Structures are given as structure tokens and as C-alpha cells.
Amino acid sequence: MAKHKIYTMSFASVYPHYVTKAEKKGRTKAEVDEIIRWLTGYSQEELEAQLEKKTDFETFFAEAPQLNSLRTLIKGVICGVRVEDIEESTMQEIRYLDKLVDELAKGKAMEKILRK
DSSP: OOOHHHSSSSSHHHHHHHHHHHHTTTTOOOHHHHHHHHHOOHHHHHHHHHHHTTTTTTHHTTOOOOOOOGGGGSSSSEEEEGGOOOOHHHHHHHHHHHHHHHHHHTTHHHHHHTTT
């Protein structure tokens, strides 16, 4: 079976859309970066390096230093699919990130988004 095209898309090509979505709702790029760092374990410098290298989504998540163990607490629907029911691990990681950015754009407090 062919890989979903999102796997081969560069993370850097989608990242500005995450930031724009958040900023349209009064949130910041720094908050988007904090969410990404929380989810993946990348430092800010490592995140920026991944963006600069135009790393694809599959590699971005495969090379993540420390996927947050609390990410399994992320529940809900994104793109019509419940994130907790996605069986393919890379797709689930991508949808976790989508869900976190959605929560940010909907005005949720960072403590709740980061499952503290």
C-alpha cells in the first residue's frame, strides 16, 4: 500500500499553516512551537533545524528525541477521525499535532493543551 502523501510532505511546508491558524485566533508562533516541542521533545534549536532542512513528516516524527508519553491523553476528532482510534503510528502523531493546534486556535489554556 502506498504511503499517504502527508508523510513525504516537508514539515516546513505545513508549519506556517499551523502558525497562521493560531495567530488568526490571537495565539502566537511561540505557543505553536511550545506545543511542537512538548509533543516531540525537540529543543527550539532542533525544531528550527528540522524546519530549515525541510524534513518530511515521517522523518520529523521518526527522529523526534522524546515523544511525550502524555500524548495518549489527546482525544477527539480531527479530519472526521477520532485520533485515539488511528492505528498507523506516524499518522496518529501527525493528527495529535493537528489536534493540539486546533485546541490552541480554539482558545484552550496551554496547561490543558499540554495535559498538565
